[in-house]
Amino acid sequence: MVFREKNSRGSFKPHLSVKFKSVEGDLVTFSIDTTRTPAKYQQPDAYLITHAHSDHNGKSAMLSERAVCSEKTALALEIRHQRKYAGRTFKVGETIDVKGVKIQTFPNFHTVGSVSFMWENELGTRILVTGDVKDASMLPECDLLITEANYGDPGDTSCYFDDDITGFENAFRDNSSIAFGAYAFGKAQRAVELLRGFGYQGAIEMDEQSLSLTRTLLEDAGELTYLGDSCEDCISIVPPWDLGKLPSHISKYVMTGRSDYRYPAIQISDHLDARGLVTMVEDIDPEFTVVYHPNGHRPGIFAKHLCSIGFNALSIDMINNVLSNEFV
Template sequence: MVDLGIMVFRQKNVNGSFKPHLSVKFRSDEGELLTFSIDTTRTPAKYPQPDAYLITHAHSDHNGKSAMLSDRAICSDKTARALEIRHDKTYKGRTMELGASTEVNGVKVSTYPNFHTAGSTAFYWENDVGTRILVTGDVKDASQLPDCDVLITEANYGDPGDTTCYFDDDIQGFTNALQDNACVAFGAYAFGKAQRAVELMRSCGYNGAVEMEEKSLQLTRCLLDDAGDLAGIGESCGDPVCVVPPWDLDKLPSGMTKYVMTGRSDYRYPAIQISDHLDARGLTDMVRELDPELTVVYHPGGHRPGRFASHLNSGGFNAIAIDRISNVLSNEFI
């Protein structure tokens, strides 16, 4: 990493445990030493702060609930709004439209879509030696991501030895479920999957009202530009099409046909495979296409980052997983 002019490290909490995810230390063109913390919790104010908290999206395992309270937070305008709706707090950092750029202490930080959730963002910048650094966050579609020298990415479905890490979205199954049932409900998480459900409905030609529980409704109205006719549960006329969190399906009338949008098999209702992530093949193809000198796998917890890094190494790529990264900084960066 020193040859690339970066140091990827993990910070510790006051109690000695590791903070979530990781940070990147590098120098700007002016030689200033900077730190960008990625999808992590805030450092207490009495301790040295990073120059930026990069928030890739508003899912809770990316810790925006904490980082959004810092004026050093950076995310897309839609991610900021999603954080405010989800956590009933005011976002205090800076925002930009997805695809725009911002400047942090003389470093231009560009943003790219990864299509994981509405507003989810990949961040890109260069250091003093010209190393191109890309932080993807979670990825559904890597087609618009730029080439890079250091790729910092996810492995939610990155274990090539696990059959559940290989899948294709069942768009036809979703379409059939919508078109074949006059009164149908889909179980989908309020942020991310619920908006995807509405997008799929509109893309397959359904123009009627979609009933949603309160939080899903608020997020969808705010985040989707062409959501169409949306209503609260029980507010539309005729046979409803509903989108509610999976655990709320039991609250709907027993006569409704019910599905869960998931790859899991532990729900009582039929599952329709719709994922907001790349599978193991897609993640590998992304790395192959971007062709970085180094890939750092930082998410999620558990064994999958290590399995994905090992898979990349066996295929000729240089990769390291978060559990192999310490909190010890090279003296060249101090």
């Protein structure tokens, strides 16, 4: 049973939970990318955290000993929120045991340490929770798919894109002094990986949080330094809103698909576009799909589109109605 919990104010908590019977016949509940349940109420058996972006609510779940996430996601959560991670960790690709349930983990390449989770219930139903996905090539087939729709509106032209890796490389090679605007967690690490992949061996200067996250999460980050450490001819990586604080002679670009920044944008996304999301579902070939992320209208639009091409699907906003009907 896929369901949503309500908080003390009567509003739905973020995202969802899954209640099922384990292979041994025990009733088990996994909460997915959601906030903690107050201690006075019954707790789930695990809070599954797919990655450390704030809209997946790890800031709350990380404080529970029932939290489950990858080692690098735990490190990212600790750096981002200055709190000690209290749960259990694993290496991406490992199989772990939670209350007798064997959970397989798969890379989805959204951020460093991000994972998808899969397990089976008493009936042998394979349940796959993807989290946000950049590359679905290593995700397995399943019976129940629980997935995202960040760019899941096939009628919106902004949901179709290809990463402009060539544009990023050209900007790097054509400017002797350059800065890239990139979010501290996710995009900043991707920028460093791209630059090193292009053969750049020089220093990269970063803001404090980007630097801490990159040094901790990337094994081959090369020479990194704090922004403002008098580094000559360094490439700078800072949050997009800090580009204006850098000297005017520096060429500035933003790694984004958005068009509302004052600086030139280079399309680099951490997500599949609409075509990629549809292909992912076709390849995984589930019997049923639940679209749980993000907030807003896109989960509903993507679920309707999946139904229109022959898949059984619903979005998170419909779950409160389904619980009292045939899905139970």
